[in-house]
Amino acid sequence: MRLSTLIWSSFLQTCLASHAQRHIGKNVSIPTVKITVDKGTHFQVIDGFGVSEAFQRSAQMHGKAGLSPSSQRKALDFLFSDEVGAGFTILRNGIGSSTSYTLDFMKSIAPTDPGGPNSTANYEWDGDDGSQVWLTKEALKYGVQYVYADAWSAPGYMKSNGNDTNGGSICGVIGTSCTSGDWRQAYANYLVQYLRFYKEKEGIAITHLGFLNEPDLNQTYASMQSSGFQAGDFLTILAPTLKSSGFGDVKLVCCEATGWNDGEDILAELQSIPGAEETLSVYSSHGYSSNPALPFKTSISRIWQTEWADLNGRWNVAWDNLGKEGEGISWANKIQQGLTLSSISGFLYWIGAETTTVNSALIRFSNDTISVSARLWAFAQFSRFVKPGAVRVKAESSVGYVRVSAFETVGGGLVLNVINNGHVGVKADVEVLGGKGKGGNVTSWLTNNGNNLTMGGGFSVTSGGSGGVDFNGMVPGRSMMSFVL
Incomplete structure (x- = not known):
């Protein structure tokens, strides 16, 4: 020696x-x-780690909640910088379905009913998208590689309950009967137009597209229910629409179940629809109701955990204090077990930064003050060094x-x-x-x-x-x- x-x-x-x-x-x-x-x-193969700023959290970061330009930059650095922050490489944006930006709603690009599924849609683009345009451009400067646009719901007039909240399903999918007709193709066209606005108006290439969020739940905010059968049915419409519209390179993501066990059930249903599984580049689920503790039985090469957080614990910045759910060491273990037990390629926390009193975010705003939780540093231990393409x-x-x-x-x-x-x-x-x-x-x-x-x-x-x-x-x-x- x-x-x-x-x-x-x-x-x-x-x-x-x-x-x-x-x-x-x-x-x-x-x-x-x-x-x-x-x-x-x-x-x-690893695609990376990331966060969302949906439901106008991007606007909060952009100063809506009183954050000064210098503090906005600090927040961006903490999330996306490889020198001082986590170096996240995935950003999950929300595709709006509401008629306005009231409260924290995500506004639709076609807020008014055109009169039927075969009528010409009334599209509009404000160049802001709840400040998600600004955030996406900033994130790309830092080196974010994947921009994932996901819809919590279709516009209400396309759904069986006539509202973008409180569940309901896409009119026309298996098991629905809507007097307004079959809106599957119209919804597919709607999603393509969202991609087109970002590409042609803003110069942003969205890399991944989803059309559901927690379809096993009925929520009072933007939400839409779907079984795996119904998701597979819609995918057989959406996939060829993307291809024929010149967006065949955009990777389809589904199905964002609330927990890993629910995701397993939805996947099994989706697999019964001929050709549906083959349209997907990513199968996604959340970690709320059940942790990622098993690999999904699928031929899809990428599995993403796209939303998870401690939504109940009071704001906690600690790494290891009382053994609470929101502490950093707890999340370090969750991430590592997801990677090793469930073969996850992409792991996202719910919100990156927001004004909050609970652990829903990694970073908290209070007027012009920024507080960084140890959860962010737990992610950074992975995301700073394990970049897309690593194995x-x-x-x-x-x-x-x-x-x-x-x-x-x-x-x-x-x-x-x-x-x-x-x-x-x-x-x-x-x-x-x-x-x-x-x-x-x-x-x-x-x-x-x-x-x-x-x-x-x-x-x-x-x-x-x-x-x-x-x-x-x-x-x-x-x-x-x-x-x-």
Whole structure:
């Protein structure tokens, strides 16, 4: 063993011993965790991580709630910058269905009934879209790669209940009977026109398109119900409409169920409609009613978790305080388990930033004050380093409370994310199999109660060693550390 390695090993053991003694007494052995990464065993391709600013949260960020231009820039930096923020790469916008911007409504691009599904639609474009145009242009400057436009509902006159709120279904899909007729083609045309406005008026290419949000629920805000059968029925109209309109490169997304179990049920129904599953590039679900804890049985190559948040807990900025749902370490584990258990390629929190009193957002506005939660830094541990095109590779930990995930980057580098859920620091001995990764430059980034994605976090990493170890480093208790090669 080299002298430098011996010196490092002694220093590391001293740090660990001191940390452990402060927490659980003097007579304690320092845990060593063996982590094995196999770059030769590949899983899903990663599309990235992101947020939404739908329902006029973009307008709040743009100053509607009193945020000054300098604070607006800070909020943008926290969400999209790779230097000081999370470096998100997916933005989820809302396609409006309401007749106005009253309250936080998302206004439709065709708010008035043309008189029937075969009549000429009365389209209008205000160049703002609830400040989503501004936000999208800003996000693209930072390097956001995917703009996902999703509709919570069709305009009310296209639905079985005549309203864009309180559920109802698209007139014409399986199981509906509307005196106004079959609006499936009109709704498909409506969605295409939204894409066209963004492309031709604003120079923005929307990359992903969805037409449902939580179709298993009936809500008092913009909402529309659909079974998987009905979603599949509409997809057989929407997909060829996109292609014939020159938007065949836009990737279709469905079906945004409230929870993972509901998503599994809707998927099984959709698969019974001939050709429907093949139209989709992404199958999506949310994490509210049931966590992502299983892989979906589908040939669709991309699975996205597109909306999830702690909607009930009071605003909480802590990483690890009382073990609450909204704390950062809780979300670090949710993200990692979604990636490893459900093969998720895209993971989105609900709102990036807003005026709120609960944990629905990662960043809170209060007049011109910005408060950043540790949930944002939990996301940043992934999104800053694991960029679109990275591939998840096999990673295993010898200790159950130390959870790991690993990713090979587009350039052949490696990102290893380690969450130590224990209360004592551990020495992580890492062995990398199946390719480059031995002896290269390794940096570490730490988030815990005292650090927000801090490089090194006060702890060193050393390369080489005995017993097949390629590098090792300390991971403090109740912390997350990313090792980047």
